[in-house]
Amino acid sequence: MPIVYHKTLDLPKIPEHLYEKVEDILAKPNQKSSGAGWNYILKEISLELRNWLTENMPFELRAMKYCIIRSGIPHHKDFRTLAINYVIKAGGPAVKTSFFLDDYKTLVDSTICREGTWNYLSTGRVHWVHDFDEDPTDPMKGLRIILSVAPENISKFFEDYIPEQTDVPASYGGYTKSPLPIIGATGEIRTPDS
Ligand SMILES: [Fe+2]
Numbered sequence: 001m002p003i004v005y006h007k008t009l010d011l012p013k014i015p016e017h018l019y020e021k022v023e024d025i026l027a028k029p030n031q032k033s034s035g036a037g038w039n040y041i042l043k044e045i046s047l048e049l050r051n052w053l054t055e056n057m058p059f060e061l062r063a064m065k066y067c068i069i070r071s072g073i074p075h076h077k078d079f080r081t082l083a084i085n086y087v088i089k090a091g092g093p094a095v096k097t098s099f100f101l102d103d104y105k106t107l108v109d110s111t112i113c114r115e116g117t118w119n120y121l122s123t124g125r126v127h128w129v130h131d132f133d134e135d136p137t138d139p140m141k142g143l144r145i146i147l148s149v150a151p152e153n154i155s156k157f158f159e160d161y162i163p164e165q166t167d168v169p170a171s172y173g174g175y176t177k178s179p180l181p182i183i184g185a186t187g188e189i190r191t192p193d194s
Pocket of ligand 1: 077078
């Protein structure tokens with residue numbers, strides 16, 4: 001049975017006036033759960049955007065937040081099994097999300113998630129975001145801004161959107177039971193259960 005590492009989803013495009021200006025997003029306080037330093041920061045979304053998502057997305061959502069990502073995040077597994085990401089600012093035309101086997105080395109799949117698209121990502125598997133459009137004179141250039149959400153009902157989501165994958169994660173913690181350590185966003189080593 002195939003593993004689907006990523007998939008562009010046909011979900012409603014977010015009206016641009018609903019996501020705040022980059023400077024305003026950056027000026028918001030970092031969420032406590034970020035904990036990963038400069039190149040991975042989480043920010044609260046506005047009430048207007050939250051309401052729009054609740055009204056317009058065809059399924060119930062949880063964990064709605066902005067992720068600010070910059071170059072330098074190592075290969076890692078998220079603590080959530082899957083994410084549905086809307087790319088607000090890509091950080092460059094060639095920024096890729098690549099997936100690896102549990103050895104953290106064997107590349108199995110790679111994708112470019114385009115601005116203005118919704119993408120399912122199997123974030124419980126080893127992945128790496130790379131090839132940012134870095135420019136030391138313009139730090140805004142290689143800045144990646146994602147709206148990240150997750151479905152409340154995982155099995156229904158797979159049934160409706162990823163039917164080709166029959167081995168469906170049962171919960172958000174389902175894929176972190178690898179015997180290998182997890183490398184956090186600042187390079188720290190975590191045991192799968194931490
Ligand atoms: Fe991640």
